[in-house]
Amino acid sequence: MTDTDIANGPTEAASEADTALPGESDRVLPEVVLEVDGLGVDFWVDGEFYPAATGMDYEVRRGEVLAIVGESGSGKSTSTMALLGLLPQNAKVTGSMRLLGQELNGLEEAKLERLRGDRIATIFQEPMTALNPVYTVGFQISEAIQAHTDLSPAQAKERAIALLRMVELPEPERAYHKYPHQLSGGQRQRAMIAQSISCDPVLLVADEPTTALDVTVQAEILDLLRDLHKRLDSAIILITHDMGVVADLADRVIVMKSGRIVEAGPIAQIFGGPQHAYTQQLLASVPHLGQGGAAPLEIDDRPESAAAAAEVAARPSAEAVLSYEGVAIDYPKRGRVPAFRAAEGIDLQVFPGEVVGLVGESGSGKTTLGRAAVGLLPVAGGKLVSCGVDLSNAGPKEKRRLTRRVGMVFQDPASSLNPRMPIGESIGEPILLSGAAKGQALDARVRELLEQVELPTSYRNRFPHELSGGQKQRVGIARALALNPSLLVADEPTSALDVSVQARFLELLQELQQELQFACLFISHDLAVVDALSHRIAVMHKGRLVEAGSNDRILRAPEDPYTQRLISAVPVPDPVEQAARREARRLAKQQIN
Numbered sequence: 401m402t403d404t405d406i407a408n409g410p411t412e413a414a415s416e417a418d419t420a421l422p423g424e425s426d427r428v429l430p431e432v433v434l435e436v437d438g439l440g441v442d443f444w445v446d447g448e449f450y451p452a453a454t455g456m457d458y459e460v461r462r463g464e465v466l467a468i469v470g471e472s473g474s475g476k477s478t479s480t481m482a483l484l485g486l487l488p489q490n491a492k493v494t495g496s497m498r499l500l501g502q503e504l505n506g507l508e509e510a511k512l513e514r515l516r517g518d519r520i521a522t523i524f525q526e527p528m529t530a531l532n533p534v535y536t537v538g539f540q541i542s543e544a545i546q547a548h549t550d551l552s553p554a555q556a557k558e559r560a561i562a563l564l565r566m567v568e569l570p571e572p573e574r575a576y577h578k579y580p581h582q583l584s585g586g587q588r589q590r591a592m593i594a595q596s597i598s599c600d601p602v603l604l605v606a607d608e609p610t611t612a613l614d615v616t617v618q619a620e621i622l623d624l625l626r627d628l629h630k631r632l633d634s635a636i637i638l639i640t641h642d643m644g645v646v647a648d649l650a651d652r653v654i655v656m657k658s659g660r661i662v663e664a665g666p667i668a669q670i671f672g673g674p675q676h677a678y679t680q681q682l683l684a685s686v687p688h689l690g691q692g693g694a695a696p697l698e699i700d701d702r703p704e705s706a707a708a709a710a711e712v713a714a715r716p717s718a719e720a721v722l723s724y725e726g727v728a729i730d731y732p733k734r735g736r737v738p739a740f741r742a743a744e745g746i747d748l749q750v751f752p753g754e755v756v757g758l759v760g761e762s763g764s765g766k767t768t769l770g771r772a773a774v775g776l777l778p779v780a781g782g783k784l785v786s787c788g789v790d791l792s793n794a795g796p797k798e799k800r801r802l803t804r805r806v807g808m809v810f811q812d813p814a815s816s817l818n819p820r821m822p823i824g825e826s827i828g829e830p831i832l833l834s835g836a837a838k839g840q841a842l843d844a845r846v847r848e849l850l851e852q853v854e855l856p857t858s859y860r861n862r863f864p865h866e867l868s869g870g871q872k873q874r875v876g877i878a879r880a881l882a883l884n885p886s887l888l889v890a891d892e893p894t895s896a897l898d899v900s901v902q903a904r905f906l907e908l909l910q911e912l913q914q915e916l917q918f919a920c921l922f923i924s925h926d927l928a929v930v931d932a933l934s935h936r937i938a939v940m941h942k943g944r945l946v947e948a949g950s951n952d953r954i955l956r957a958p959e960d961p962y963t964q965r966l967i968s969a970v971p972v973p974d975p976v977e978q979a980a981r982r983e984a985r986r987l988a989k990q991q992i993n
Contacts, residue, residue: 433602433635434460434483438495441478441487441659449492453479453659456495460603460635467638467646467667469682470656471898472869476639479656480605484522485512499603518548521596525608527588531580537591538564538576541598548599563594567624585762586617593624600632607639614761614925619969619985622648641898643686644928644971647671647978655679667975685903686973687928720749721787721887721919722773728781729765729772741780742768743943750887753917757930757951759966760940766923769940770889773921774806775799787886804834807880807918811892813872817864823875824850824860830882849878854908870901877909881916888913888920894929906933927970931955939963 439456442449453475460466468476482493483504497504499520504512524530532540541560545551551559557576564572567590580588589609596604606625610618626649629636638650646653646667653670655663655678663676674680727746733739743765750756758766771777773786775794784791787805789798810816817826828846831837837845847857853874864872873893880888890909894902910933913920924930930937931951938948939960947960958964968985972978 432459432461433500434637435498436483436496437498439479439482439497440494441475441482442492442494443488444490444492451659452491453482453656456661458654458661458664460637462602462635463629463633464652465629465636465638465650466652466654467640467650468654468656469640469643469646471641471682471900473658474656475659476656477607480607480637480639483603484516484520484605485509514548517544517601518599519601520603520605521599521601523589523592523596523604523606523609527585527592528580530592531588533580536577536579537583537588537595538578541576541591541595544595544598560594560598563598564591566597566628567591567594568620569594584617585613586621589613589617589621590624593621593628597628597632597634600634602634604629604634604636605639606636608641609638610640610642610645615927615966615969615971616761618645618971622971623982625649642971643683643899643973644978647973647975648971648982655682671973671975682900683973685900687903687906687926687932688973720751720785722748722750722921723785724748724769724782725784726782727769727772727779727784729768729777730780731768732778741943743772743940744781746782746945748938748945748948750919750921752886752919753913754936755913755920755922755934757934757937758921758923758940759925759927759930759937761925761966763942764940765943766925766940767891768943770808770891770921770923773887773889774808775802804836804883805885806887806889807883807885809873809876809880809888809890809893811895813869813876814864816876817872817879819864822861822863823867826864827860827875827878827882830879834883836883845882849882852881852912853878868901870897870905873897873905874908877912881912881918884916885918888918889923890920891923892925894924894926902929909933927955927967928972939966 436456436458439453440451441453442451456479458466468480470476478487481487482491483497483499485504485507487493493505495505499515502515504515507515531537535543538557538560541563542553542556545556545559546553549556561572561576564575569575569587569590575583575587575591580591583591593609609625610621613621622645625636636649638646640646650667652666653664654661655670655676657678663670663674663679670679671683674683724746727743728741729743729746730739730741746769748756748769758769760766768777772779772784772791775786775789775791779792782792787802789802789805791799791802794802817823821829824846827849828842831842831845846860850857850860855871855874855878859867859871864875867875876893893909894905897905906929922930922933934951936949937951937954939946939954939962941960941962947954947958947963954963955967958967968981972981
């Protein structure tokens with residue numbers, strides 16, 4: 401790789417000896433970068449070994465992207481961390497792992513440390529926890545370069561800035577001196593990618609690199625990874641549960657279940673003709689944009705409706721459960737951080753028995769609207785009525801009354817549930833505090849709620865850490881529904897769930913909503929999930945509502961340019977269609993430039 405390949409701009413004047421790694425220009429990679437034979441990982445727990453991965457055989461070739469997919473607990477991350485020697489001390493690794501012909505299993509720690517970051521590197525799922533918060537991103541990239549090369553501090557800094565430019569981070573000279581918290585999520589991920597490729601690794605492990613990113617940022621990161629791996633000619637192991645990301649980036653796919661490889665093959669074969677029942681189930685669980693969800697509930701006083709549906713006409717009234725009229729919301733001043741306006745001019749209604757999907761990028765104001773709807777943020781302007789309570793000028797007494805009529809499902813149930821409290825107590829707490837029930841009546845209600853969310857009643861004595869992610873999210877729903885709310889606000893409840901768990905979660909939420917007929921504001925950046933669940937969709941951008949209407953109109957005939965860009969960035973679980981969408985996006989970007 402030449403200096404010109406690394407960056408364009410002021411650093412082009414630097415000599416290749418200053419910025420290129422020793423031997424980089426004449427490096428010739430073998431056809432097979434990684435060979436894995438009979439890989440097994442077992443964990444020693446309570447005097448017994450428990451298998452996490454068994455009998456894995458695969459290889460990764462130069463310039464190839466191999467995707468490893470499967471549910472949580474399938475062994476995909478565990479088996480890959482074995483390559484890097486990053487498993488805990490109670491792990492036992494068997495089998496063979498050869499990188500460029502060098503055996504990794506049993507390799508001395510000092511030699512393994514030399515390989516990590518140089519020949520093999522990792523992009524972690526959450527850059528905020530992987531990057532050191534007390535050092536600038538530039539220092540951390542320079543540190544990685546100096547650990548594996550003989551470059552001086554000045555040369556390492558020059559190369560780090562060149563890498564930041566390569567990953568298209570805005571103003572790389574300034575970004576070099578920024579701390580991780582001063583960058584957005586997408587920018588932090590780009591900085592981590594720059595650090596990962598700083599020594600031109602032959603194998604790059606990307607562990608859920610786009611899970612927490614918005615679809616537009618995700619599309620940019622995927623384009624970046626695709627461009628980099630072609631330019632560097634390195635191999636990539638992509639670990640993900642997002643089949644749209646797999647269809648966009650991968651060349652071959654390995655499907656794992658219960659620690660074993662159940663199917664492997666080229667991407668066209670896996671998506672076009674999956675052989676194993678589990679692969680078929682996994683692909684069937686993926687929500688597809690355009691499948692459509694609930695039929696729109698048409699109400700006379702809604703702008704896009706023509707006539708009331710029969711089920712709505714039968715009701716005494718069609719008064720909105722949640723209504724925003726010219727609403728503006730400010731975040732109050734905190735310390736040295738001044739107050740700022742997060743949403744303005746919002747007009748939106750959610751009616752009884754209706755699910756409205758609220759979509760947009762991070763920072764667009766989605767969560768702000770949800771928090772205001774349950775009384776957690778003050779209304780700076782306009783009129784906001786939630787469950788009959790006018791929050792525009794409500795006092796503490798009215799807000800307390802509102803808490804009995806609204807429920808909220810959070811994005812991360814692990815952090816929203818008390819780790820020291822059994823889930824039965826967590827579910828029953830709002831009932832007890834409201835005075836709705838106690839004693840045997842409370843126990844009966846908790847059992848009823850557990851049955852509603854399809855959890856065994858025996859789980860009431862378990863603690864959150866004893867449940868899976870999907871089970872914890874069910875507990876979150878049960879807690880939110882404890883007081884039979886008129887309004888449910890669901891804030892990104894599926895972003896961290898596997899596709900099969902997500903599919904069942906959405907089915908459950910839909911069944912409960914149809915049975916209990918509560919209104920629901922469903923906040924998400926996943927348009928396919930919103931399409932599967934919602935009656936209507938509203939699109940947020942930079943604190944404003946840019947478009948709202950039926951699923952069909954928003955997804956098939958969007959009017960606002962931002963909505964069009966948002967939809968075009970969504971990866972679809974179809975390699976052929978995804979390639980066409982990617983090409984259309986590239987041509988559109990060229991026209992803009």
